[in-house]
Amino acid sequence: MSTATSNSYLDNLLQSWQRPPASSWLDQLRANAMDSVGTLRMPSTQDEEWRFTDISPLSRLPYPVAHAAPKVQLSDIKHCYLEEASCRLVFVDGQFVPELSNIADNASAIIGNLSSLLPTGDTIARYLGQLAEFQNDVFTALNTAFLRDSACIIIPKNKSVTTPIHLLFISKQTEVTSYPRCLLIAEAGSNATIIEDYITTEEAPYVTNSVVEMSLANTAHVNHIRVQRDNQQAFHIGNCTVSLAHASQYHSVSITLGAYISRYNLNVILSGEGAECAADGLVLISGRQLADTHTFIDHAKPHGKSRQLHKCIVDGMAHGVFNGKIMVRPHAQLTDSTQLSRNLLLTNKARIDTKPQLEIFADDVKCAHGATVGQLDKEEIFYLKSRGLSELTARNLLTYAFGGEVIDRIPISSLKRQLEEIVLARTQIS
Amino acid sequence: MINQDSKTILEVRGLHANVNGIEILKGLDLTVKSGEIHAIMGLNGSGKSTFAKILAGHPAYEVTAGTIIFNDQNLFDLEPEERARAGVFLAFQYPIEIPGVANNQFLRLAYNTVQSQRGKEELDPLEFDDFVREKMKLLEMNPDFLDRSVNEGFSGGEKKRNEILQMALLEPKLAILDETDSGLDIDALRIVANGVNQLTNKDNATILVTHYQRLLDYIVPDYVHVMEAGRIIKTSGKELAKELEAHGYDWINADDHSKTAGVRL
Numbered sequence: 122m123s124t125a126t127s128n129s130y131l132d133n134l135l136q137s138w139q140r141p142p143a144s145s146w147l148d149q150l151r152a153n154a155m156d157s158v159g160t161l162r163m164p165s166t167q168d169e170e171w172r173f174t175d176i177s178p179l180s181r182l183p184y185p186v187a188h189a190a191p192k193v194q195l196s197d198i199k200h201c202y203l204e205e206a207s208c209r210l211v212f213v214d215g216q217f218v219p220e221l222s223n224i225a226d227n228a229s230a231i232i233g234n235l236s237s238l239l240p241t242g243d244t245i246a247r248y249l250g251q252l253a254e255f256q257n258d259v260f261t262a263l264n265t266a267f268l269r270d271s272a273c274i275i276i277p278k279n280k281s282v283t284t285p286i287h288l289l290f291i292s293k294q295t296e297v298t299s300y301p302r303c304l305l306i307a308e309a310g311s312n313a314t315i316i317e318d319y320i321t322t323e324e325a326p327y328v329t330n331s332v333v334e335m336s337l338a339n340t341a342h343v344n345h346i347r348v349q350r351d352n353q354q355a356f357h358i359g360n361c362t363v364s365l366a367h368a369s370q371y372h373s374v375s376i377t378l379g380a381y382i383s384r385y386n387l388n389v390i391l392s393g394e395g396a397e398c399a400a401d402g403l404v405l406i407s408g409r410q411l412a413d414t415h416t417f418i419d420h421a422k423p424h425g426k427s428r429q430l431h432k433c434i435v436d437g438m439a440h441g442v443f444n445g446k447i448m449v450r451p452h453a454q455l456t457d458s459t460q461l462s463r464n465l466l467l468t469n470k471a472r473i474d475t476k477p478q479l480e481i482f483a484d485d486v487k488c489a490h491g492a493t494v495g496q497l498d499k500e501e502i503f504y505l506k507s508r509g510l511s512e513l514t515a516r517n518l519l520t521y522a523f524g525g526e527v528i529d530r531i532p533i534s535s536l537k538r539q540l541e542e543i544v545l546a547r548t549q550i551s
Numbered sequence: 552m553i554n555q556d557s558k559t560i561l562e563v564r565g566l567h568a569n570v571n572g573i574e575i576l577k578g579l580d581l582t583v584k585s586g587e588i589h590a591i592m593g594l595n596g597s598g599k600s601t602f603a604k605i606l607a608g609h610p611a612y613e614v615t616a617g618t619i620i621f622n623d624q625n626l627f628d629l630e631p632e633e634r635a636r637a638g639v640f641l642a643f644q645y646p647i648e649i650p651g652v653a654n655n656q657f658l659r660l661a662y663n664t665v666q667s668q669r670g671k672e673e674l675d676p677l678e679f680d681d682f683v684r685e686k687m688k689l690l691e692m693n694p695d696f697l698d699r700s701v702n703e704g705f706s707g708g709e710k711k712r713n714e715i716l717q718m719a720l721l722e723p724k725l726a727i728l729d730e731t732d733s734g735l736d737i738d739a740l741r742i743v744a745n746g747v748n749q750l751t752n753k754d755n756a757t758i759l760v761t762h763y764q765r766l767l768d769y770i771v772p773d774y775v776h777v778m779e780a781g782r783i784i785k786t787s788g789k790e791l792a793k794e795l796e797a798h799g800y801d802w803i804n805a806d807d808h809s810k811t812a813g814v815r816l
Contacts, residue, residue: 499610504647507607508661508717509635509668518660522651522700 128163131259133183134298135159138266146246147239147268154255154265161259173442173474174384174413179356184328186267187214187297193221197322198291203535206287206316208232210272213291215299217270221289229282230313231275235302238273245273249304252334252362258386260358264300264332271302276311276341285314285344285533292351295325303333307341307369314344316536319351319379326354326381333361337369339393344372346531348540351379353410359385367393374531376540377404377412378547384413391418391425391453399428403527404443405547407436415444418460420453420483429460432527434520434548435471446478447488454483460490465497465523520548552753553773557584559620560725560756561606566617567781568605575601577781579617583725586753590767590792591760593778594800599760600644602778603729606758607641608634622724635661636668638724638755642714642731648702654713655697658683662720686719690746707734708743715746726750727758732766744769764796777803 138155141148163180164171190213198221202209210232211221217234224232231238238245249271255262272288290301305315319329329351337343351357357380363371377383389398404412418427433441441464449456464473477490497519505515524544531537561583568576575598583589593599605612606619608631619626621639629637649657655676662683663673674682684694690712702710711731718726728747732740747770751757759770767775767789775791776783777800785791785803794802 498647500647501649503609503631504643504649505657505661506631507635507641507643508657508721509632509664510660511632511664512630514660514664515632518652518657519649522649525651 128180129183130180131158131163133185134263134267137185147249150250151266151268154250154262154268157255157262158259158266161257161262163259170415170444173440174382174411176356176382176384178382179328182296182326182328184296184298187294187299190214190216190218191293193218193291193293193322195221198289198320201289201318201320201539203285203287203316203533205285205533205535207284208282209287209289210234211289211291212270212272212301213293214297215270215290215301229280230277231273232286233273235271235273244275244306245304248306248334248336250334252336252364253332253360254362258360260330261332261360264302264330264360267300268302269300271304273304274313274315275306276308276313278308279310281312282314285316287316288318290317290319290329290331292319292321292323292327292329292355295323295327298328298330301329301331303331305333305335305343307335307337307343309338310340311338312342314532315346316533317345317347319349319357321352321355324352324354326356328356329358331357331359333359335361335363335371337363337365337371339367339369341366341369343370344532346533346536347373347375347385348536349375349377349379349383349385350543351383353379353381353408355380357383359383361386362388363390363398365389365391365393365396365398368395369393370397372399373401374527375400375402375414376528377402377406377414378543380410380412382411385415387414387416389416389418389427391420391422391427394422395424396422397426401429401527401530402431403524404433404435404441405524405544406434406439406441407547408439409437410439411442412439413442415446417446417448418458420447420449420456420458423452423454423456425453425456425458427458430527431462432524433464433473433475434467434524435464435473436467438468438470440472441474443473443475444478445476445490446480447490449481449483449486449488451482454485456483456486456488458486458488462492464492464494465520466494467496467520517548521545552586554584554586554753557586557753559583560585560622562618562620564618566602566605566619567615568601569613569615570601570611574615575781576605579782581776581783583756583758585756587774588751588757588759588770588772590772590775591758591778591783592762592775592792592795595762597778598781599778600729603641603727603758603760606639606725606727607631635721636665640718640721640723640726642711642718642726642728644729644733646702646710646714648700648705650700650703652701653697654699654701655680655683657701658697658717658720661717665721683716683720686716689719689749690716691742692716708736708739711735711739711743712746715743719746719750722750724755725758726755727760729760730762731759732761732763740766741769764792767792779803
């Protein structure tokens, strides 16, 4: 068992942390989180939740917290801009960059970074750090302890933000750790679409440790698209916690393309009656990449509905991990839940570990789940070849189509196009 | 149409083939010339569909003996996609569903691949759209099928029409229609047959693999072959199909047996 004191990654971070002198609520939050870090250790493959994901390479890297962000050239990131998004918040190494951001004069919502919105009221203080529990998760605790900036979005009651809000998190410095953070408060009856997008301009390794909290009040409706396109040396640990009140709807699509080792934890709590959630995902990895997705959909109240389609396309010697836990608590009667994990292995050395995990404590529910792991269908390949397509074209087309089913669920056409191009380029290499 | 001077498109001699180690074809011979329509009939398990799949190059079928010359080329030298580009087309008995691949994308890719092989001009998506819509009229197909995934959720009849649409686009030298009539109601059968008839000409040839005579009322063959136990045991003109319909497949055996008996006497 590795302990906090024997881990140079953690050691370095701990040494760089200074107890804040002031005692604002925010300082208090950071201090509490750091206290938690002291009681926790880096997870190892001995831990059930990390059984297939060995993050020991991270433990050997003394990457300090990223400080003042260097300048990013617009030309380096412009290709990731989305034409539909009238509002864009850009963070470089976790810190807000107003020059690259565009906070449209938006009467429908309060959108900005933490320091600019702190004086506007106590809403943020009431929510920040409340959903993302740091007591039991060292990465959430570290993110909270080093919390300096955050994207904050408040959609007031019954307001709709009609265009997507693009949160662009750029990694610029290498061999550092950055702590992107996002808080979304969707008040009753509100409606918004958020794109959480991780990119980099560099090729050397870095660590991203992100935390997202979303709170949906009664009948709020949020679309959440997460795109992780880090470089193939990077480490990426992402945590997202979503709370759904009565009859609210949360639809998410997560696309994982990058990082040497990545882990995404999505926790959705259906804490009000009749809440609805869709949590779809596509992982496309190759080489020696490892991508681990852990989702936890917690049906705590009756009449909830959840839908999940998770797909992995694994090429080369890469390794995909999916753990999809669905909890139906004793009073969550008439829950309707489906989960499907479909996986495509493109080589003999590619590997998948998939684990649907249903824990049902109510007796009147409808729950279905399934998992498939396979290679491309020989009959489909033959059919395409019998029409003149080469073996390679046939394989590429089928691989592309496999991923396309998830990408099609993204409601933003420019992002869909960007991703289709990436997937097409990736599937044509093999 | 039979014309003795026509070029031979397909020459099959002594074809033996296995599936999963079991011998299905046991010495099949067949000659097809351009302009001709051949019907291959026979009971289930006689080897009709195996023969069709072998022509297209399905990897599950192992040829153990015999030769197939297609258009002066050894067919076994060609991969399935090379056969398709050279002009072999198999309309599948059970067309494969391919979720996530749009039908129009697939059709255009197939069309352009074959076109470029023939040194002809490829079409961009807009040009192709006009072109394929015109071809779809031939088969009375709803253009909505272009935007759907290949064969996904299509009815039996819609899948078969989609097969003949591909035949119309690829303009093969040799088309093999494997039980294209199965699962079709009479209206769909008429439409599909009409489409096939418009695509046959003096320069190509068609092999109809079928169980029933019904299809042959609409696509009139020049030759009817009867297969049994992996070989063609009888060849005749279109009237053979009618006799089979009236008397059943046993009639051929009975006929053969009486002849044999006659010799003995």
